[in-house]
Every structure is written in C-alpha cells, then in structure tokens.
Amino acid sequence: MSDLPVLLEMRSITKEFPGVKALADVNLVVRAGEIHAIVGENGAGKSTLMKVLSGVYPYGSYDGQIIYQGAETRFSDIRASENAGIVIIHQELALIPGMSIAENIFLGNEPRKRGAIDWKAANRMALDLMARVGLREDPDTLVKDIGVGKQQLVEIAKAFAKDVKLLILDEPTAALNEADSQHLLDLLRGFRSRGITSIMISHKLNEIEAIADQITIIRDGRTVETLNVKADGVDEDRIVRGMVGRELHSRFPDHTPKIGEVFFEVRNWNVRHPISAERQVCKNESFTVRRGEIVGFAGLMGAGRTELAMSVFGRSYGVYESGTIIKDGKEIVLKSVADAIAHGLAYVSEDRKAIGLNLLDDIKTSTVAAKLSKISRHGVLDEVAEYKAAESYRRELRTKAPTVDEGVSKLSGGNQQKVVLAKWMFTDPDLLILDEPTRGIDVGAKYEIYGIIQRLADQGKGVVVISSELPELIGLCDRIYTVFEGTITGEIARQDADPETLMKQMTSTKKMQTR
Amino acid sequence: MSRIKDLQKNLFGGTTSNARQFGMIFTLVAIVVLFQILTDGLTLRSDNLIALFNQNSYILILAIGMLMVIVAGHIDLSVGSIAAFTGILVAKSMAEWSLPWPVAILFGLAIGAIIGAWQGFWVAYIGVPAFIVTLAGMLLFRGGNQFIGNANTIAVPEGFRVIGSGFLPEVGPDTGYNNLTLLLGLAACVAVVWREFQARKTRREMDADPAPMWISVLRMAVMVGVIVFASLRFASGRVGTSFPVSGIILVALVLAYSFYTRNTAAGRHIYAVGGNSRAAELSGVKLKRVNFFVMMNMAVLASLAGMIFVARSAASGPQDGNGWELDAIAAVFIGGAAVSGGIGTISGSIVGGLVMAVLNNGLQLLGVGTDRVQIIKGLVLLLAVALDVYNKKQGKFSIIGSLTRSFRRDTPTPPTAPPDAERETARTAVPS
Numbered sequence: 040m041s042d043l044p045v046l047l048e049m050r051s052i053t054k055e056f057p058g059v060k061a062l063a064d065v066n067l068v069v070r071a072g073e074i075h076a077i078v079g080e081n082g083a084g085k086s087t088l089m090k091v092l093s094g095v096y097p098y099g100s101y102d103g104q105i106i107y108q109g110a111e112t113r114f115s116d117i118r119a120s121e122n123a124g125i126v127i128i129h130q131e132l133a134l135i136p137g138m139s140i141a142e143n144i145f146l147g148n149e150p151r152k153r154g155a156i157d158w159k160a161a162n163r164m165a166l167d168l169m170a171r172v173g174l175r176e177d178p179d180t181l182v183k184d185i186g187v188g189k190q191q192l193v194e195i196a197k198a199f200a201k202d203v204k205l206l207i208l209d210e211p212t213a214a215l216n217e218a219d220s221q222h223l224l225d226l227l228r229g230f231r232s233r234g235i236t237s238i239m240i241s242h243k244l245n246e247i248e249a250i251a252d253q254i255t256i257i258r259d260g261r262t263v264e265t266l267n268v269k270a271d272g273v274d275e276d277r278i279v280r281g282m283v284g285r286e287l288h289s290r291f292p293d294h295t296p297k298i299g300e301v302f303f304e305v306r307n308w309n310v311r312h313p314i315s316a317e318r319q320v321c322k323n324e325s326f327t328v329r330r331g332e333i334v335g336f337a338g339l340m341g342a343g344r345t346e347l348a349m350s351v352f353g354r355s356y357g358v359y360e361s362g363t364i365i366k367d368g369k370e371i372v373l374k375s376v377a378d379a380i381a382h383g384l385a386y387v388s389e390d391r392k393a394i395g396l397n398l399l400d401d402i403k404t405s406t407v408a409a410k411l412s413k414i415s416r417h418g419v420l421d422e423v424a425e426y427k428a429a430e431s432y433r434r435e436l437r438t439k440a441p442t443v444d445e446g447v448s449k450l451s452g453g454n455q456q457k458v459v460l461a462k463w464m465f466t467d468p469d470l471l472i473l474d475e476p477t478r479g480i481d482v483g484a485k486y487e488i489y490g491i492i493q494r495l496a497d498q499g500k501g502v503v504v505i506s507s508e509l510p511e512l513i514g515l516c517d518r519i520y521t522v523f524e525g526t527i528t529g530e531i532a533r534q535d536a537d538p539e540t541l542m543k544q545m546t547s548t549k550k551m552q553t554r
Numbered sequence: 555m556s557r558i559k560d561l562q563k564n565l566f567g568g569t570t571s572n573a574r575q576f577g578m579i580f581t582l583v584a585i586v587v588l589f590q591i592l593t594d595g596l597t598l599r600s601d602n603l604i605a606l607f608n609q610n611s612y613i614l615i616l617a618i619g620m621l622m623v624i625v626a627g628h629i630d631l632s633v634g635s636i637a638a639f640t641g642i643l644v645a646k647s648m649a650e651w652s653l654p655w656p657v658a659i660l661f662g663l664a665i666g667a668i669i670g671a672w673q674g675f676w677v678a679y680i681g682v683p684a685f686i687v688t689l690a691g692m693l694l695f696r697g698g699n700q701f702i703g704n705a706n707t708i709a710v711p712e713g714f715r716v717i718g719s720g721f722l723p724e725v726g727p728d729t730g731y732n733n734l735t736l737l738l739g740l741a742a743c744v745a746v747v748w749r750e751f752q753a754r755k756t757r758r759e760m761d762a763d764p765a766p767m768w769i770s771v772l773r774m775a776v777m778v779g780v781i782v783f784a785s786l787r788f789a790s791g792r793v794g795t796s797f798p799v800s801g802i803i804l805v806a807l808v809l810a811y812s813f814y815t816r817n818t819a820a821g822r823h824i825y826a827v828g829g830n831s832r833a834a835e836l837s838g839v840k841l842k843r844v845n846f847f848v849m850m851n852m853a854v855l856a857s858l859a860g861m862i863f864v865a866r867s868a869a870s871g872p873q874d875g876n877g878w879e880l881d882a883i884a885a886v887f888i889g890g891a892a893v894s895g896g897i898g899t900i901s902g903s904i905v906g907g908l909v910m911a912v913l914n915n916g917l918q919l920l921g922v923g924t925d926r927v928q929i930i931k932g933l934v935l936l937l938a939v940a941l942d943v944y945n946k947k948q949g950k951f952s953i954i955g956s957l958t959r960s961f962r963r964d965t966p967t968p969p970t971a972p973p974d975a976e977r978e979t980a981r982t983a984v985p986s
C-alpha cells in the first residue's frame with residue numbers, strides 16, 4: 040500500500056480557538072486510492088483537521104502547510120477546495136429537507152441551459168449519480184421522506200456531482216443501522232477500486248478495521264501514529280491502545296446489578312402519528328422496569344422506539360390514544376414534559392443538536408436547564424449554585440472544556456453528549472431513558488458513560504437504553520425488549536441475549552422491513 | 555503592559571470580567587461627547603437632557619417588551635397601533651365617562667392586557683406567526699383608534715398629564731438643586747458600588763478570579779461620575795423641571811425586567827424558547843405559556859407607552875404611535891439581539907434606543923432636516939448590525955457584542971438595584 044503515490048500531505052497543522060488549542064503540529068499523509076481512517080477520542084481534533092483541509096477554516100486561520108497533488112494549496116473557502124476535488128461530508132448532514140433528491144444533489148451546482156435550470160438534464164444526471172451510490176429512489180422524492188441511510192447516500196451523490204478526487208466522510212455511519220452501514224462501506228470499497236481516495240472519521244472501530252488501509256490516530260490535538268492495517272496487523276485493541284494511550288481490557292466496566300422490584304410500568308400503550316392519524320406508531324406496547332435495572336430496547340431504525348419513549352415522556356411525540364403508566368404502584372398521567380420531569384422521568388434524546396441542547400447556551404446554562412427550580416428560590420436563580428452544580432457534573436463526567444462558561448456549540452460531539460447527560464442527571468430522575476446514548480462517542484468515553492449508567496442503576500434508578508448497536512445492548516443491559524414496527528416482539532434476559540436471537544426478534548413479523 | 559492587557563481583557567473580552575456594561579456606557583458616552591462638541595455644548599444642557607428623556611421614554615419602554623418578543627423568536631408590528639388605540643380609549647374614558655385619571659390608567663393597562671391576550675392566543679395557541687398576527691393587529695387597532703375617535707383628537711385632564719410631562723417635586727431645603735433628583739442619584743451611586751462588590755464576591759464563590767481591584771475601582775469611578783454628572787444636570791434645570799416622571803417609570807421597568815430576564819427561571823425560559831424551542835419543550839418549558847406571555851406583556855407595555863405619550867402631548871390623536879414599532883425594533887437590534895432569537899438583553903436594547911435617541915436629538919440640534927435624519931438613522935442601523943455580523947464572522951472583537959455579550963451570570967442584579975439603565979449584561983452571543 041505504501042508504494043502508492045502521495046495525494047495529500049498536511050504538515051504540522053496547528054489550529055487554535057480562543058482558549059483551546061484544537062490541533063498542535065498534526066501531520067497526515069494520505070496516498071492516492073486508499074481509504075484512510077482518522078480515529079481519536081472526542082475532542083481530539085479530527086473534525087477540526089478536516090475542516091482545515093476543506094477550507095471551512097481558510098488559509099491564514101491555521102498554521103502549517105497543505106500539500107495536495109504535489110503543490111501547496113491555500114484554500115480560501117469550501118468552494119476552492121471543492122474545485123480542487125476535495126469534498127467533505129460533515130458530521131451533521133447538510134441537506135435541505137423540503138427539497139427533492141435531485142434538487143439537493145445539484146444545489147449550488149445546477150445544470151443550466153440558456154440561463155435557466157435544465158431540470159430534464161438534472162433529473163437524468165441525478166439518476167446516474169444515484170445509481171453510482173446504489174440509491175434506488177425517484178429523484179423527485181423529498182429528502183425528508185427518505186431514511187437517514189438514504190440521506191447519507193444523497194450526500195455522497197452530491198459529492199460525485201462535483202467530480203470528487205478526495206472524499207472526506209466525518210462519522211458517516213454514526214446514525215446508520217447495520218445494513219445501511221454495510222452498504223456504505225461497500226460503496227467506499229467500490230470507490231477505492233476506481234481510484235477515488237477517501238478519508239473517513241469514525242468511532243466504530245470494527246468498521247475501520249474492516250475497511251481502512253491506513254489509520255492515523257490523533258490524541259489531544261496531536262498525531263500519535265499512523266498504522267498500516269495490513270503490514271502492522273492492526274486490530275481493534277491495537278487502535279484503542281493508540282487512542283486512549285493505554286490498554287483498555289474490556290469495553291464494559293464490571294458490574295453486578297442490584298435489581299429490586301418493578302417500579303415503573305407501561306401498559307397497552309397506543310399512539311398515533313402526529314400528522315397522518317391513520318398510522319399507528321405504538322401498537323399496544325407494554326413493558327416494565329425494575330429498580331436498579333438497565334433495560335434495553337433493540338430494534339431496527341424506524342421501529343418506533345424513540346416514538347415510544349417520547350410519547351411516554353409527557354406525550355412529547357404523537358397523539359396519545361390509550362394506555363396507562365404505573366409508577367410505584369400508582370397510576371400516573373403525564374400530559375406534558377413538565378409533568379414527566381416532576382414525576383422523575385428523564386429522556387436523553389438521540390439528536391442532541393436538534394432537540395437536546397440550545398446551542399446558544401453555555402455548559403452551565405445547559406446543565407441546569409431541565410430543573411431550574413433546583414437552583415432557584417421563589418423563581419429567582421442562584422448563580423453560584425448553578426455554577427457549582429455544573430462544575431461538579433463537569434468533573435464527574437470529565438467533560439472536556441476549559442470552564443463551564445464555554446458555549447456548548449464549541450464542544451465536540453462526545454462532550455456535548457456528556458452535557459446532555461449532566462442535564463438529565465441534574466433532574467434526579469427515578470427513570471432515565473437514554474436514546475442512542477453513545478452515538479458518535481469514542482471508546483474511552485463510551486466506557487465512562489457505561490460506568491455512569493451502571494452507577495445510576497446502582498443508586499436504585501431504572502435505566503432504559505435504546506440503542507442500535509447490539510453489542511452495546513448485550514454488554515450493558517440486564518434485560519432487552521425487541522421492537523418491530525411499533526410492536527414489542529420479545530423480551531430477552533441478559534443470559535439469553537445474543538445478536539442472532541435479537542436480530543430474529545427484531546425482524547419477526549410477517550411484513551418485510553422497508554427501510 | 556499587563557495593566558493594558560488587564561484593561562483590554564476586562565473591557566472587551568475574556569471570560570473573567572463583568573465589564574461589558576462598562577463598554578456599553580463607553581460607546582454611548584462617545585456619541586454623546588461627539589454631539590456635545592458638534593453642538594457647542596447644547597446636547598448636555600439640562601433642558602435638552604430632560605427633553606431627550608421625555609421624548610424617548612415611551613420608545614425605550616417599548617424596546618423592553620420588544621426585546622423579550624424578539625428573544626423568544628417573534629416580532630411585534632402592532633405596538634404603535636396598540637398605543638394609539640389605548641390612548642384614545644383612555645382619553646375618551648376620562649373626557650366622556652369622566653373616569654378619574656388613576657382609574658383610567660388601570661383601565662388602559664387592562665386594555666393592553668386584553669389586546670395582548672388576543673394576539674398571544676393566535677400566536678401561542680393557534681400557531682399563527684407573530685409577524686402576521688401583529689400585522690393584522692397593526693391595521694386593526696389603528697383603524698380602531700380612528701373609529702373610536704372619529705379621527706379627532708381628544709384632550710386629557712391635567713392630573714393624567716403627570717405621567718408624561720411631570721417631574722420630581724421640589725421638597726426640603728433650598729439647595730439650588732432639585733433635592734429628590736440628587737437623592738435618587740446618591741442612591742444610584744451607592745447601588746453601583748454595592749453591586750460591584752457583590753459581583754466580586756460572586757466570582758470568588760465561583761472559584762474564579764474577580765477582575766483586578768483597580769479595574770473595579772475604575773469602573774465604579776466612571777459609573778459614579780456619570781451618575782453624579784447626570785443627576786446634577788437633571789437637578790439644576792429650570793425651576794419646576796427635574797428628573798421626569800416618565801424617566802422614573804422607565805428606570806423602574808428597566809430594573810424590574812432586567813432582573814426578570816436575567817435572574818429568574820421564567821426569564822430564562824424565554825431565552826430557551828428562542829434558542830431552540832423543541833429542546834426547550836423537551837426540557838419541560840411550557841412553550842405556549844412563554845409565547846403567550848411575551849406577546850401579552852408587549853401589548854401591556856405598548857399601552858403604557860401610549861398613555862405616557864398622550865399625557866405628554868396632552869391629547870390623543872389619530873396619528874399617535876405611527877412608526878413606533880420600527881424605532882423599538884431598531885433599538886433592540888442595534889442593542890445586539892439576534893434576528894433568529896435567543897440572544898439579546900434589556901440593557902443592550904436600552905443603549906440601542908439611547909444611541910438612536912441621541913443621534914436624533916443631536917442632528918435636530920444641528921438643524922439637520924427630518925429627511926436627512928431618517929437617512930442617517932437608517933444607515934446607522936444597517937451599519938451597526940452589519941459591522942456586528944462581520945466581526946462575529948471574523949471571530950474578532952464585536953462592538954455590539956462587547957456591549958451586550960456575556961457576564962449575564964457574573965453580575966447578579968439584585969432587585970433593589972440602582973437606577974442606571976446600563977447595569978444589566980448579556981448572555982454570550984454565540985454565532986452559530
């Protein structure tokens with residue numbers, strides 16, 4: 040592999056933000072036609088490095104050199120890097136939901152005929168590009184009507200509309216299910232065989248191991264090493280060692296559950312879709328949670344797990360139809376989120392940026408946002424108490440930020456997740472519902488978050504974990520429910536849980552899964 | 555060199571200072587000084603200062619409500635019409651139904667509350683964008699004013715005029731000054747000093763180093779200097795004039811609302827809704843209630859502003875309040891609020907309003923015609939916000955940001971705080 044010509048070299052890149060040195064002397068050598076993975080803990084600087092490369096942070100705002108195709112380049116903006124064939128697909132997708140697939144693919148790059156957009160040509164070219172990424176849809180379909188996996192493909196098709204030589208993917212599979220992830224990885228392999236170079240950032244080390252030719256590891260804004268997967272015989276443990284700087288013996292902390300009696304129960308839960316009322320999203324679902332127990336919810340994407348959780352959490356999703364919630368032996372009615380919080384429920388949403396945090400806030404404000412009454416008297420806030428609370432959570436969860444005055448928009452994904460966790464731990468919940476709690480989070484931080492979850496359970500709280508990663512559910516949960524199309528299809532105890540059983544239960548109704 | 559650095563850090567940036575407010579006063583003072591020079595000392599003469607306050611207090615009162623509306627992510631175009639509508643009803647209530655004036659004021663506030671509930675209902679519970687609801691309200695209540703008043707003016711009685719053109723009375727020994735105004739100034743000075751020490755204490759409790767002592771001293775000295783100067787000016791005007799009653803109403807409102815937006819849970823909910831309404835909802839914030847409240851509150855303040863205006867001009871007319879909404883909105887945006895909501899402060903808006911007021915007044919003193927005054931004001935609004943946007947993009951020092959950003963929590967404002975409008979400071983303005 041290392042005999043391939045060098046396509047890109049980034050030399051001693053240093054990038055500072057006010058108060059934070061995000062990158063310090065980072066070096067990266069990418070060879071033409073390879074898949075180069077970049078791994079590192081949350082906040083290590085991976086996304087920042089790619090933003091430097093793609094001109095999001097223009098020349099002059101960083102130190103160091105970028106040598107691309109043998110010559111030094113100084114991109115002034117994203118346009119400039121795209122013209123050179125470098126296309127980045129950001130961690131957060133940048134599609135316009137209300138526009139069609141074709142419109143999105145050619146946004147800013149529309150094929151024209153005599154000044155007007157040539158929609159015939161656009162649709163034809165879109166079909167061609169969609170075929171290249173294996174996306175079978177009508178180009179007129181609105182982006183909001185297709186699943187995340189397909190949206191990701193639209194992003195890639197969009198990249199191909201720009202004659203890409205170097206494709207950068209920042210955590211492309213974080214929000215995808217197994218099948219969609221596999222499809223994406225196969226696609227990257229296909230690109231490689233056609234000579235397209237890819238850089239991929241991911242926290243899913245099994246994928247990295249399976250697909251990457253070389254791996255560059257970044258820790259605390261510095262390059263630790265670059266591994267050649269074939270020559271060095273790299274496996275996941277080896278990558279983890281590089282990332283965290285020590286051996287990590289197990290992915291899950293040891294834990295002996297202290298399970299008590301059933302204290303929370305949902306019975307015959309029925310909920311309809313908020314807009315199309317004929318669609319039933321939760322169909323007669325029932326489940327229980329015991330004190331000290333970690334309960335998992337397994338299911339394919341779109342199975343209705345988030346919808347179940349949110350509708351229980353103060354009817355924050357859909358139209359409630361029927362069903363009861365029983366807590367500590369008494370029936371409770373939760374008509375609003377405020378009710379749910381008052382009854383000791385907490386819901387950590389899967390999409391922390393869109394609905395979990397106010398990105399204008401700082402860490403302090405975010406931490407206390409869901410229970411201001413705890414730091415106020417007669418409605419008047421106590422700033423010192425607020426600071427102390429936020430600071431103690433920052434320490435406990437080891438959130439990486441200079442102070443709790445830091446804006447949450449400036450934190451890396453993993454650290455934002457810790458802030459969201461802190462926000463809900465601050466409400467002292469009895470039942471904590473975590474929706475994809477480790478999405479986009481590095482191995483070290485995952486381990487920490489598992490530890491936190493176990494500690495919360497040991498304090499006698501009930502914890503519900505919704506996750507699309509089966510190993511995570513199997514490693515963490517005491518009991519797992521499987522959900523398929525809005526129906527709970529199985530309940531599996533820890534000792535019986537294995538990927539095959541779960542998978543079978545998750546897809547066990549006669550109807551074929553469409554997404 | 556370290557002193558200069560300290561000063562820079564404390565005035566213009568860094569996270570360890572509570573001196574933004576200082577920067578705010580600084581900018582305003584610069585404009586005042588400019589006009590003071592250009593007008594050969596007319597700007598800061600007692601009578602001009604008093605007139606300046608009298609002519610602008612109602613716009614500043616509107617700016618308070620407008621700030622909250624804009625922070626919550628809405629806009630209110632109807633405030634001028636609501637003011638006029640309330641004005642005519644209140645004038646009529648006194649002239650034809652002979653309500654005593656204090657009752658008429660309560661009646662006016664009640665009208666504001668009812669109108670606010672009407673508009674709040676459409677915005678919060680039906681989900682019609684506030685732009686539309688208040689555009690409709692603008693037509694509705696302007697028409698209402700002319701319908702009720704037959705497009706005539708109605709005079710208001712003497713007692714009522716106090717809230718628009720009254721002054722602090724003369725009491726106590728003859729000092730050559732208005733004693734109550736001096737007393738007010740003294741209270742403000744004490745409060746400034748007290749608050750500075752409170753802020754230092756809070757920072758220490760937060761395990762952060764307070765700004766160096768000399769900065770605190772400098773800041774207090776400047777603030778006290780400004781207050782002393784202003785009180786002497788207001789106290790030494792023509793006999794019978796002093797600090798205006800409408801100014802007192804304004805100061806009281808600024809203090810109360812600053813405290814409310816900065817230091818209470820309910821106030822923080824407004825910012826949460828404007829910053830990310832879905833996230834706020836999932837944190838237990840009652841979205842509808844917050845939206846209803848800001849719209850209703852705005853209408854009540856608009857009614858108050860309308861009554862003060864009617865009191866000042868001694869009669870209610872069909873053209874009252876024309877274009878006020880634009881002045882109030884301009885004040886809020888010059889004061890650093892974000893169009894998309896979630897960012898902005900009361901103090902920033904007041905400074906924004908004062909900047910426009912001083913500009914207006916200074917240009918008029920210079921004999922510039924209203925045509926050119928409008929052109930200049932328009933350009934100032936555009937440039938001020940453009941410069942701010944540009945600076946934020948560059949990640950550099952932002953003038954308006956420096957006026958309004960940060961330290962919301964570094965400097966807790968006690969409810970009994972001093973009457974300087976520039977006290978309250980802002981949440982960090984994060985460009986997204």
Ligand SMILES: Nc1ncnc2c1ncn2[C@@H]1O[C@H](COP(=O)(O)OP(=O)(O)OP(=O)(O)O)[C@@H](O)[C@H]1O
Binds near residue numbers: 059088452
């Ligand atoms: N705009 C910004 N302003 C200030 N600090 C920033 C900004 N963007 C990133 N940072 C900081 O730079 C560091 C690197 O962030 P970056 O987003 O590159 O991490 P990452 O490796 O991509 O992490 P993750 O795996 O969580 O996505 C972090 O400490 C982050 O807080």
Ligand SMILES: [Mg+2]
Binds near residue numbers: 085087130
């Ligand atoms: Mg990242």
